[in-house]
Amino acid sequence: MTRKTKVALLSIFLITITILGGCKPIETIEKKLGVKNDYFEFLNNNNVDKISIQSTRDPGFKFIVTEDSAIKDMYQLLSRAKVSETKSTLEPDYIFEFQIGEEVKNFYYVVGSDEGNFYNDNEIFTASKRLDEGIIQNLSFIRKPRDFDYIYYQSILDVLNVLKDKVKLSDYNIGINIQGDIECLKYIFSVDLKSFLEKARKIAPNLELVENNDEKFDLVITVKNRGYDSTNYKTKITVNDRIQKYTDEYFITAVNEFKEWNIKVSEVNNKPKDW
Missing domain, CATH: 3.30.1330 (60s Ribosomal Protein L30; Chain: A;)
Incomplete structure (x- = not known):
C-alpha cells in the first residue's frame, strides 16, 4: 500500500472517528497505517531533560532545547516521520542528542534528504520535506541568510x-x-x-x-x-x-x-x- 493510499484511507477514518469522538483511536489508526510512528513517544512524556543539536561541520555551533513546548514541537514532527530501511547516502549535517535522565539517544540528521534522513545505528526514519523544514523553523536553531x-x-x-x-x-x-x-x-x-x-x-x-x-x-x-x-x-x-x-x-x-x-x-x- 502506497503512502498516498494510506493517507487517503486515513482521511476517511479520521472523519468517522471525529464524528464518534476521541483522540486515542485516531492515533492508533495513524500508527497502524504507518502515518505515525510510536518510537518518539519518549518526547511526549515530559521525561526529556534537553535536546542538543550539534553541527557536524562547525564544532562551535551547538543549540540546546530545554523548553517543554519546543520538545513537544519536536515530538509532533518526528512522530510523523516514516520508518525506513535505508539510510541517506549523504553526510549528516547535525547530530541530535536526546538526554533522558542518565540515558542518551543520538541521531544523525541530513537536512533535505529524501530517504533515511534521521537515523542512528538501530533506527532509521524519513522526515518529509515539510516536516524536515519544520524541525528547523519551529525550533529556530538556524536562520539561513536569504539566497x-x-x-x-x-x-x-x-x-x-x-x-x-x-x-x-x-x-x-x-x-x-x-x-x-x-x-x-x-x-x-x-x-x-x-x-x-x-x-x-x-x-x-x-x-x-x-x-x-x-x-x-x-x-x-x-x-x-x-x-x-x-x-x-x-x-x-x-x-x-x-x-x-x-x-x-x-x-x-x-x-x-x-x-x-x-x-x-x-x-x-x-x-x-x-x-
Whole structure:
C-alpha cells in the first residue's frame, strides 16, 4: 500500500472517528497505517531533560532545547516521520542528542534528504520535506541568510569558469576547501553540496571537497567569507596550483539589486578598494 493510499484511507477514518469522538483511536489508526510512528513517544512524556543539536561541520555551533513546548514541537514532527530501511547516502549535517535522565539517544540528521534522513545505528526514519523544514523553523536553531545557497556556491562556480579559460581543468585533481569558512559552515547542508558538486563537475570533472586530505590535490580552491547580509556579499577565493606552482587570490563582491545578485569576480590578485 502506497503512502498516498494510506493517507487517503486515513482521511476517511479520521472523519468517522471525529464524528464518534476521541483522540486515542485516531492515533492508533495513524500508527497502524504507518502515518505515525510510536518510537518518539519518549518526547511526549515530559521525561526529556534537553535536546542538543550539534553541527557536524562547525564544532562551535551547538543549540540546546530545554523548553517543554519546543520538545513537544519536536515530538509532533518526528512522530510523523516514516520508518525506513535505508539510510541517506549523504553526510549528516547535525547530530541530535536526546538526554533522558542518565540515558542518551543520538541521531544523525541530513537536512533535505529524501530517504533515511534521521537515523542512528538501530533506527532509521524519513522526515518529509515539510516536516524536515519544520524541525528547523519551529525550533529556530538556524536562520539561513536569504539566497545563501545561490550566492555562496555560484561565487565558486564563477571562479571555476575563470580558471577554465586559463588552464585545462580536466588535467587536475581539484579540491574545494570550505573547512575553514567558519562563518558559513552552519549554513552548509549536504543536499546543497551535492547539487553544487554536480554543477562544478561539469566545469572540472575531477573535483572533490577537501576533507582533511588537502595534500592529495593538484589544485586547491579555498573559500573564506568576508561578510554577508541580505544585500551585500564578500568572499575571498584562493587558488593554489601545485603543478604550475603559483597561488592566486580572487576577491568576490556581490550586491543584491532588484531582488537579483550581481556577482563580480576581481582580476587575479587585484583587491578592490572598498574591500
